[in-house]
Amino acid sequence: MKKLIAFDLDGTLAPSKSHFDPRMVALFDQLLAKYEVCVISGAKYELFQRQFLTQITSEPASLERLHLLPTSGTRYYRFENNEWTLQYAEDFSNEQKKRILSALEKGLDESGHRVDKTYGPTIEDRESQITLSPLGQEVVAQLGKEGLELKESWDPKGEKRREIAAIVEKEIPEFSIRVAGATSIDVTMPGVDKGYGMQKLLDANKLNKEDVLFFGDKLEPGGNDYAVEEMGIDCISVRSWEDTAYAIEGIVHIS
Numbered sequence: 666m667k668k669l670i671a672f673d674l675d676g677t678l679a680p681s682k683s684h685f686d687p688r689m690v691a692l693f694d695q696l697l698a699k700y701e702v703c704v705i706s707g708a709k710y711e712l713f714q715r716q717f718l719t720q721i722t723s724e725p726a727s728l729e730r731l732h733l734l735p736t737s738g739t740r741y742y743r744f745e746n747n748e749w750t751l752q753y754a755e756d757f758s759n760e761q762k763k764r765i766l767s768a769l770e771k772g773l774d775e776s777g778h779r780v781d782k783t784y785g786p787t788i789e790d791r792e793s794q795i796t797l798s799p800l801g802q803e804v805v806a807q808l809g810k811e812g813l814e815l816k817e818s819w820d821p822k823g824e825k826r827r828e829i830a831a832i833v834e835k836e837i838p839e840f841s842i843r844v845a846g847a848t849s850i851d852v853t854m855p856g857v858d859k860g861y862g863m864q865k866l867l868d869a870n871k872l873n874k875e876d877v878l879f880f881g882d883k884l885e886p887g888g889n890d891y892a893v894e895e896m897g898i899d900c901i902s903v904r905s906w907e908d909t910a911y912a913i914e915g916i917v918h919i920s
């Protein structure tokens with residue numbers, strides 16, 4: 666019997682940077698009524714708010730069962746005394762941020778993959794993670810479905826991003842540089858990935874790996890969910906939020 670059900674966010678619970686579908690909202694609320702639930706993502710906390718926290722249940726007893734691990738688990742939020750409370754954060758120093766920002770700019774320029782028309786900032790400082798999104802962070806917020814299609818077609822196999830990452834890696838070998846999500850490259854301290862975040866979650870809640878079931882859409886080697894599989898947590902690979910919804914229906918109906 667699993668005690669905690671964990672999910673990647675983009676591509677697993679919702680399309681990239683998009684709201685939960687109403688069907689997912691209903692299922693997620695049902696799951697929260699019975700299980701401890703975790704959402705772990707490279708995305709920042711503010712996107713968690715935008716994509717689902719504003720839509721799901723406001724029932725404190727349910728929210729107290731929800732564990733939020735934005736920016737790959739370098740931050741951890743729990744619902745305590747009626748508000749989301751930061752449990753810990755592992756942030757970069759200003760000096761580290763400067764080095765990372767200049768390496769990412771160089772990667773964009775030297776690879777030739779700088780995009781002419783961008784939507785919102787292309788480099789975003791998430792305090793404990795810095796993320797490059799060559800089309801801009803707001804492409805889906807501004808263009809909607811068209812933005813989503815633009816994202817999906819820009820670098821589906823990650824080739825452009827691997828070229829950028831190779832340049833960045835040479836500049837800042839002391840950090841971890843990862844091709845992630847649909848169009849982004851994440852820079853974190855070395856060893857920070859979803860496996861790191863999940864281990865932090867297990868430790869904080871005195872859970873064993875066997876207690877957890879994880880859903881992700883990028884569980885293959887090289888994918889940004891692979892670290893969870895690699896650490897030995899039971900994982901279910903999904904193609905989209907619809908697959909996940911189908912599986913949650915099964916979980917809430919038999920338990």
Ligand SMILES: [Mg+2]
Pocket residue numbers: 673674675676677846881882883
């Ligand atoms: Mg994903």
